[in-house]
Amino acid sequence: MTTSQGYQSFRVQRIKQSSTSIIEDNIIEETPIALSYNGISHAVMMATPTDIAYLAKGFSLSEAIIPNLSYLYDLEINHYEEGIEVQMQIATQAFVELKQHKRTMEGRTGCGLCGIENLQQLNRPLKKLAPANPAWLDTLTAVYHHIKNHQPITQATGAAHAAAWVVNGEIIATFEDVGRHNALDKLLGYLLTEQRDTTEGFVFMTSRASYELVRKCTQCNIRLLATISAPTTQAIKLANESGLTLASFCREDGYVVYAQPQSI
Incomplete structure (x- = not known):
């Protein structure tokens, strides 16, 4: 088995019609990635371990944990045998609000809502957008x-x-x-x-x-x-x-x- 960017190569047995052959097949990686803020774990998701810093920043912004990147003071990525941990330091104001709405998620690859505490969390206010071009x-x-x-x-x-x-x-x-x-x-x-x-x-x-x-x-x-x-x-x-x-x-x-x- 050899590691590649975002996938690994495995020797597998392929059966097609009446013939059998051994081939190399590329399999996408799925790795646990834990996100923590100011030392407290917030989410664990299964993801492909590429562009991890962008993933952590995008999650923090798209989930309204921080309003912009000026609230993110530091980001450190640590690799362990069990998976990857991203430790982020955010502004006190953002961290206080995060603790008030804290949820612990096990993020499965097909789910964007795993771990929410109540249905009311689905209805947080939406931004109003100008028309698209x-x-x-x-x-x-x-x-x-x-x-x-x-x-x-x-x-x-x-x-x-x-x-x-x-x-x-x-x-x-x-x-x-x-x-x-x-x-x-x-x-x-x-x-x-x-x-x-x-x-x-x-x-x-x-x-x-x-x-x-x-x-x-x-x-x-x-x-x-x-x-x-x-x-x-x-x-x-x-x-x-x-x-x-x-x-x-x-x-x-x-x-x-x-x-x-x-x-x-």
């Missing part, structure tokens, strides 16, 4: 066509979600992870670390559009979320409430706008 929708089919060239982990394993940042029809950055919300957090962490204007472009994802993706985009002032697969009812509801334009089933021959159709 209608011209962005005209670029969706081209982005769909080109995004596969920006997914090295997916090309190797067939198992990763991707989140891409698109400006003027060009894919500027793409991040992959076994969890769709982790991929988005990595992208958001990158955008805010690099001080990108999040109103100048949109997010394109190779996943379904679910509740937590819409909320995370809204929290970071993303005006358009486009996905290859279907949306959920909660995603549509939140997009309409916040003003985010939601386009799904983005394929080479078109797309469907599920929220803010006036953007067309």
Whole structure:
């Protein structure tokens, strides 16, 4: 077994029709990553161990733990046999508010809500967004066509979600992870670390559009979320409430706008 970036190679037995062969198969990595703030553990999620600093920053911002990166004083990544721990030091004000709303999560790759304490936590206020640029929708089919060239982990394993940042029809950055919300957090962490204007472009994802993706985009002032697969009812509801334009089933021959159709 050899380690690679985001995946590992295994010798496996493949049976196809009547023949058997031994092949090398690339398998995506899924590692426990613990996030702690000011020495107190907050969340453990299963994620692909790439771009960990961006993941931690994006999670902190998209989950409204800190309002911006000036509240993050230090970030340290420690690797252990059991997994990876990210220790962050945040401003006292943010830490006090975090303790007041503390939750301990075991974040599974398919879940963005694991560990919440009550249903009221689903209804924290949403930012109100300005309308998306209608011209962005005209670029969706081209982005769909080109995004596969920006997914090295997916090309190797067939198992990763991707989140891409698109400006003027060009894919500027793409991040992959076994969890769709982790991929988005990595992208958001990158955008805010690099001080990108999040109103100048949109997010394109190779996943379904679910509740937590819409909320995370809204929290970071993303005006358009486009996905290859279907949306959920909660995603549509939140997009309409916040003003985010939601386009799904983005394929080479078109797309469907599920929220803010006036953007067309």
